[in-house]
Amino acid sequence: MNLSVKIANVELKNPVTTASGTFGSGKEYNEFVDLNQLGGIITKGVSNIPWVGNETPRVAETYGGMMNAVGLQNPGIEKFIQNDLSFLQGFETKVIVNVCGKTIEDYCDVVRRLADQPVHMLEINISCPNVKEGGLAFGTDAAMIEKVTKEVKKYAKQPIIMKLSPNVTDIAEMAKAAEAGGADAISLINTLLGMKIDIHKRQFGVANKVGGISGPAIKPIAVRMVYQVAKAVKLPIIGLGGIMTGEDAIEFLMAGATAISVGTANFANPTATIDVLNGIEEFMNKYGIKDINEIIGCM
Amino acid sequence: MNLSVKIANVELKNPVTTASGTFGSGKEYNEFVDLNQLGGIITKGVSNIPWVGNETPRVAETYGGMMNAVGLQNPGIEKFIQNDLSFLQGFETKVIVNVCGKTIEDYCDVVRRLADQPVHMLEINISCPNVKEGGLAFGTDAAMIEKVTKEVKKYAKQPIIMKLSPNVTDIAEMAKAAEAGGADAISLINTLLGMKIDIHKRQFGVANKVGGISGPAIKPIAVRMVYQVAKAVKLPIIGLGGIMTGEDAIEFLMAGATAISVGTANFANPTATIDVLNGIEEFMNKYGIKDINEIIGCM
Amino acid sequence: MNKMQKKVATVYSQVEISSGIFDLWLSEEEIANSAQPGQFIGVYCNQDSRLLPRPISICEIDEVQGRIRIVYRVVGGGTNEISHFNKDDKITILGPLGNGFTLNNRTSVLIAGGIGIPPMLELAKQLQGDKHIILGYRSETFLVEELSKYGKVYIATEDGSAGTKGNVVDILRTLSIKMDDIYACGPKPMLKAVKDYAIANKVDAQLSVEEKMACGIGACLGCVCKTKDNEGNIVRKRVCKDGPVFKAEEVEL
């Protein structure tokens, strides 16, 4: 049985990766799962300088999902290289670093700094709804997506994955812009902008008022977008949004994703990544599928 | 305790209405709840001529929600007036007719035909994701929203509620366009475009491939949009999207909705409308709120 | 007409009667007292990520004890969850739903395949007259003994492990009796073949059809099937409210 897939010539031993921001750099989940078994680890977003993130509360539960407004708190690229990248070198899995920024220069700074680091791919987060500048503002404007992509490509030595926001009218247009800018791959979806009100306290669920919705509640929206993007561009896709089980992962693969990420599911079940992987294998066994690539984009 | 609210000078005895397409014209739910207790009944979308709708399967369950691609099957305005409007005359509740069309003329036909009928308001559905023309195509283009609104207002004798689609980058812009076109009120949200794949049969969950996601899974997105629209326009808002309980309804009211609709919840619980109404009263009792209008838009 | 109701039923008993096929008796007096053969109930799950009621045919009615019986196959998360309910557990149900069979009480053929078999039991019990009961299975049989009490049973299995190897329509075609009515429930291809047979042989036939449902009570237009009205126009009718039983000549399959 072959589980390995290729994204922009980088071979993942299986299609299961971790969704940025939900898995840290793997340290904590290392107590629950064997990181060596994962196709790749996509790390928490990192910026050129340390970011403090938003005030608390930063997380709230929603029906079948959750809302977060962490605001990309991170220690900055230098500490990240010291602590996180060095930790990840101990594992046999592909390392994909998620990059955030407030300006195009911010993104380029990080990409440049990582050029000679032991990193297999870079995922550019132009879609975080929880920061005022950069993030979502970039991710909802096709011209901007193309521009950011072009700029980071100038400095990148690793393949570039552009991570798209679902908070747009036409996701295919955004994917095409990334393709036009020279992206090597696309990942989607980031979180959907939402709000929760604690009616008893008359307070917002998160201090930031709005936050990003993730989890199985949003899965059908993510599957639809992966399908639309797969039909619109030639780039490989990393699909995510609400994947809880192997069957969910198969759904994304059939819709057109070459790999998938497990996000919020980790919180609901710290062994979710491996459970998803096992579920994929079970499905393949059940239907006698020899190579996972057979089902990618089969719909 | 005052529960009555006003939308465009039409007084609803309470803020609870039914979401278009989930309640028919009330005949079936009449076996479960007393329709006289509802603030208003928003009927299934009706067009100038009969529509056959989409092929089956038309519905599928999703995590904490459902997907539908009914495709606005309806008997056309003449049969609707004969069978549905006459049925609704027997009840002491406000009648709000949801209008769909493929062209601006289609909408205007229906609006004109209803001008002298016993109908209190019209809800213009420019946001159905399940038909190729009209519907969503109109609902994601601000200029088109303004134009449709202007045109139907020419013929309408009743207040016009424009029902917005959540499948847009900037919901506030859409609401402003409706306001600019002369809308009397806004309702939101319609369903979010989604997809489900039956991985065992390698078939789409609904024959139409894509469908609209509704139910509690999407509530936080709806609350966020209601809040954004309430801050952007002066028009009254009918809020909906995943309301299951009185507490959910209160959340929408606090976010800025003057009334709410109960949709998918009816399928999960045929007495949902009345349960929501009772829940609102309980909440008011608990916190000594004398007038429901006190909490509308309090956030 | 019998009124639809939402009720909290109590599990009276549940057993697995064949691999993956469960037999569940529910105590709910009012629904038991108004249900008719061919009607169904909507079973709500307890997991609140599953919002929609599962439509399941009424297999048997015990008016005296105020119980109804359903027999269902575990195919997905909802039926799997229901299969774990134990005696005295509470389940919310809607029912009775839809229009059942019209009992003509003449010489009848009851024909059903797979999980279309359960509704035949209460039908066979209530129906008067000569009854020939044709049952189709993949391999393992169920409900055969019970149905045998009410008529002559013929069995077809796909693998030939019981009865004749083949399908139920083959048996129907070779039945050398003068039948007045056919009552059928099963997969679409089977119903199609039964319809063709009935029309060709001028037998009255009632077919119970299936569609994916949301509300189950006629409000959402999720579950329509195509029917022909008297003038030959296609009319979309709701399986849940106008059906699930339709006349063979009326329904398009």
Place this chain on the structure above:
Amino acid sequence: MNKMQKKVATVYSQVEISSGIFDLWLSEEEIANSAQPGQFIGVYCNQDSRLLPRPISICEIDEVQGRIRIVYRVVGGGTNEISHFNKDDKITILGPLGNGFTLNNRTSVLIAGGIGIPPMLELAKQLQGDKHIILGYRSETFLVEELSKYGKVYIATEDGSAGTKGNVVDILRTLSIKMDDIYACGPKPMLKAVKDYAIANKVDAQLSVEEKMACGIGACLGCVCKTKDNEGNIVRKRVCKDGPVFKAEEVEL
């Protein structure tokens, strides 16, 4: 360090010990054997619309029987669901989570308010030395008798229905003992007052703080609080992983 684990625990007993306050013993040997006072567990709900684990402090540990005890208030859907679990029901839990109290075993004041009281029980049991235990309630008291076994208990209630009318910090201020350590858990304003008192009076104090959590294990950065490092820089630390117990001088409230 004790390893975090995901385990299926079995309900050993559950009782309501005060209005809306439940006392739940769970059998789970491995977690019981590694848990420390001040640590917490993440309790998963069975309703699958609720994805996140509920953080609940460990109230008592019975290593011999392999059980842990939690005492919690029903405040929302999750705790309401948990309160309906019965003996022998299964619950998935994560634990032990976070860093507990450092036991200095000197003259201690344990001070807690409301639902901050439960973690004080195991602490009081394990802590050596003189113990003064100050407990604050709205009105109804709970766990008083059990805590009395391990030290001198002082009670404050908001309505004066038991002990002194007022809050726990009032009692702390009037306590005429020479204390070495304060161990505190409770609402933010209380912790703030304790912190001010401890710094003013040069008493070592450990505060258990609360924040809304998602993962509960340190991965999501949902639950941060502000702390000061040695150079006076603000550092955001994770309550779930770096806490929930922090030194008073370190944490900003």
